[in-house]
Amino acid sequence: MKKQLDLSLYLVLDPVLCGGIEGMVRTTDLAVKNGVTAVQLRSEHSLNRKQWYEAGLALKQLLSSTSVPLFINDQVDVALAVDADGVHVGQSDLPVDVVRRLIGADKFLGLSVSNLAELNNVPWNLVDYLGIGPVFPTTSKTNAAPALGVAGLQTLVAQKCCPAVAIGGINSSNLAPVVQTGVEGVAVVSAICGQVDIAQVTKQLMTQISGAK
């Protein structure tokens, strides 16, 4: 059955920061128990294709008894192989119409945008949500676009025609003005992955998101 899409606190996993596949599963377990509402498997370089599949399967199994959807970054075949709930693609990945054709109507599809030109080209009828960023400088993505700042994010949010998460450099010290732009949620990597007390930082982020709305 299709899960609900709640973007409030969206965890984007990093196998290096989490300490491998087991670390990602442990991080996800603690984060979901403490409020994370969506999870994405993402790896820039550290997983081979078999490990992508194994990590996807383990996460799918963990999340299958929860209301939290699993997204796979970039790799449509892995998403289909593990029956993930959705796929997240960016401007340099497979085109959205192709991804939609491959995954069908029932899976979620997220698309990254970093500027107004990209926003103006979004096929709104094909995507379920946008990832808008980076809002702030980030060390978790190589070759990230220039940071938008809160004002730049606000400009894009004002023109969006579907739900959106803000992403890039967001943590408990800067999330309030981000949430107040009207995004449906925030996506984080390093604010959760690799933190010593995953439960505590997740609870703190959720409390701050609720307080800022």
Ligand SMILES: Cc1ncc(COP(=O)(O)OP(=O)(O)O)c(N)n1
């Ligand atoms: C929720 C969310 N938003 C944006 C991104 C970035 O996607 P992309 O631009 O394709 O870059 P990579 O993540 O593939 O390096 C994301 N992954 N998730």
Ligand SMILES: Cc1nc(C(=O)O)sc1CCOP(=O)(O)O
């Ligand atoms: C995966 C990703 N995408 C971005 C974008 O702007 O599209 S920024 C980013 C990394 C976010 O990591 P952190 O929360 O550690 O800054």
Ligand SMILES: [Mg+2]
């Ligand atoms: Mg991508």
